[in-house]
Amino acid sequence: MNKWLRASAVLTLVALAMMVWSVLRPTPLPVMLAMSLGQAVGTAAFGIYGWVVLADLRRIRRDAKRAQELGLAEAAVEAPAAEAAVEAPAAEAAATKPPEPGS
Amino acid sequence: MHLDAFAVIALAGAIASALILIWYLVARPQLNRVTKLALLLGIGVFPIATAGSGNYAGFEATKHREFCGSCHVMTPYLEDATDPTSTGLAAIHTRNAQFGEESCYTCHADYGMFGTIVTKMGGMRHVYLYLTEFRNKTLAEAKAEIHILRPFPSSTCRRCHTTSAPKWSEVGDHAALLKELRAGEVGCVGEGCHGPAHPWSKQP
Numbered sequence: 001m002n003k004w005l006r007a008s009a010v011l012t013l014v015a016l017a018m019m020v021w022s023v024l025r026p027t028p029l030p031v032m033l034a035m036s037l038g039q040a041v042g043t044a045a046f047g048i049y050g051w052v053v054l055a056d057l058r059r060i061r062r063d064a065k066r067a068q069e070l071g072l073a074e075a076a077v078e079a080p081a082a083e084a085a086v087e088a089p090a091a092e093a094a095a096t097k098p099p100e101p102g103s
Numbered sequence: 104m105h106l107d108a109f110a111v112i113a114l115a116g117a118i119a120s121a122l123i124l125i126w127y128l129v130a131r132p133q134l135n136r137v138t139k140l141a142l143l144l145g146i147g148v149f150p151i152a153t154a155g156s157g158n159y160a161g162f163e164a165t166k167h168r169e170f171c172g173s174c175h176v177m178t179p180y181l182e183d184a185t186d187p188t189s190t191g192l193a194a195i196h197t198r199n200a201q202f203g204e205e206s207c208y209t210c211h212a213d214y215g216m217f218g219t220i221v222t223k224m225g226g227m228r229h230v231y232l233y234l235t236e237f238r239n240k241t242l243a244e245a246k247a248e249i250h251i252l253r254p255f256p257s258s259t260c261r262r263c264h265t266t267s268a269p270k271w272s273e274v275g276d277h278a279a280l281l282k283e284l285r286a287g288e289v290g291c292v293g294e295g296c297h298g299p300a301h302p303w304s305k306q307p
Binding site: 001002005006008009010012013015016019020022023024026027028031032034035038039042045046049053056 | 124139145153161164167170
């Protein structure tokens with residue numbers, strides 16, 4: 001992800017350099033380059049950024065969903081165990097309970 | 104160097120964007136919400152502002168006479184237009200404050216709704232011809248070959264020289280050719296009544 005974003009940042013700097021060149025030196029070559037290649041490079045850079053951010057958001061959403069699913073599964077596994085853990089001391093207590101007098 | 108408000112906005116946007124991007128490339132921060140927002144400004148918002156205002160500044164720059172004269176084959180045209188002693192139509196009109204620095208564009212731009220676009224497309228054709236044919240030609244060779252693509256339309260002249268002014272109608276040829284002039288069938292310059300636009304324009 002970061003590699004793509006760095007590429008996007010570098011491409012944006014290239015496009016900006018072309019645009020600045022055309023503004024500071026408005027002769028045919030810089031102006032044409034800025035309005036054609038510069039636009040294409042800048043648009044590509046923004047496209048890469050959008051794609052990376054979108055992919056990152058989808059990854060976050062997917063991770064959250066998976067965590068939620070895992071959380072539910074763990075809860076389902078843990079619930080009987082917890083119940084057993086609660087019941088076990090009670091049974092143990094019942095087993096070790098001294099007989100009531102007169103029984 | 105000519106810097107108008109749009110050029111200043113373009114430069115300011117470019118500087119702001121460059122600062123953010125250089126920070127990102129040098130500092131290599133974690134990709135969290137703040138970084139994403141900063142990059143949205145650095146890759147999206149500021150460059151788009153720079154492109155919008157820079158393109159406009161570029162379009163404006165293409166109207167300047169120096170821009171037209173920056174190809175060497177246009178040198179004689181540029182020199183004649185700015186010659187205070189020249190009696191060619193181009194020079195006379197360049198001395199008019201209404202034409203000023205944009206005298207080439209004012210006379211050679213197409214009129215109408217899509218005039219600017221059509222003119223820019225024509226300009227691209229000029230660039231193509233320059234790169235493929237005229238780039239390595241001497242001034243003398245180029246001057247002999249360069250010619251206007253179509254007869255200069257009278258509608259361009261009529262933007263300022265109205266055909267309804269009494270003084271204009273007093274001229275016999277104007278009155279006689281009024282219908283044809285308005286229909287664009289007769290030109291003011293091309294057919295020989297006025298001009299030459301440039302001193303050598305009507306040479307055989």
